[in-house]
Amino acid sequence: MTRQQIxxxxxxxxQIYTSQYRGRVLRNPHGVLDSLFxxxxxxxxxxxxxxxxxxxxxxxxxxxYVDARDTADASVVAGVAAKVSAAHGHSLDENAFxxxxxxxEGLANLTGDRMRKTLARxxxxxxxxxxxxxxxxxxxxxxxxxxxxxxxxxxxxxxIRAVTDRAFPIH
Numbered sequence: 001m002t003r004q005q006i007x008x009x010x011x012x013x014x015q016i017y018t019s020q021y022r023g024r025v026l027r028n029p030h031g032v033l034d035s036l037f038x039x040x041x042x043x044x045x046x047x048x049x050x051x052x053x054x055x056x057x058x059x060x061x062x063x064x065y066v067d068a069r070d071t072a073d074a075s076v077v078a079g080v081a082a083k084v085s086a087a088h089g090h091s092l093d094e095n096a097f098x099x100x101x102x103x104x105e106g107l108a109n110l111t112g113d114r115m116r117k118t119l120a121r122x123x124x125x126x127x128x129x130x131x132x133x134x135x136x137x138x139x140x141x142x143x144x145x146x147x148x149x150x151x152x153x154x155x156x157x158x159x160i161r162a163v164t165d166r167a168f169p170i171h
Contacts, residue, residue: 020068034072037101041081043111044100048090056084074101135160140167 025031038060045052059080063069069076078098085092100107122134125143133144133156144159 018066018068021065024068025064025070031070032072036072037074037077038071039115040101040104040107040111041077041097043114044097044107045081045085045090045092047110049088052084052088052090055088056081059084074098077101133159135163137164137167142166 038057041060042053042056045056060071060077063076063080064071069080071077071080075094075098078092078094078101081097082092082094118134121141122132122143125134125141131145131149133149135142135144140163142163144156144163149156149159
């Protein structure tokens with residue numbers, strides 16, 4: 001990324017991209033941006049407790065963009081997932097989970113099914129581009145895009161509240 005691209009990303013998202021991230025991750029000639037293990041970990045932690053999904057996502061983003069850790073590495077993802085699990089009263093064997101992320105067929109199928117369903121729903125709702133969030137409230141589904149996702153937590157919550165209001169209008 002150029003300095004201008006980094007600044008634009010910071011301006012749009014408010015995300016901090018540390019110099020460690022730029023030096024050790026972004027400019028790593030052998031680095032890979034692959035979210036497969038992170039996605040599988042989010043799905044796995046969501047099985048017993050869906051509230052862990054956004055918590056793990058945030059922790060993985062912090063690990064990558066602030067702490068400059070390689071979140072394409074299953075052991076890094078497993079370490080972050082184990083800490084999130086422990087902080088929320090769940091036990092997770094870090095080493096077993098690291099082995100499960102690349103090789104567990106059931107988790108791979110579960111993740112693939114969830115991704116296919118989400119993509120189909122997004123197509124139905126004409127969601128395109130990045131970033132976007134599929135918000136489901138009861139039987140009501142909407143895609144939140146662009147401005148609704150770039151203003152930080154309060155902006156995202158307001159966008160979700162608006163979806164909720166449309167899902168359950170007061171007459």
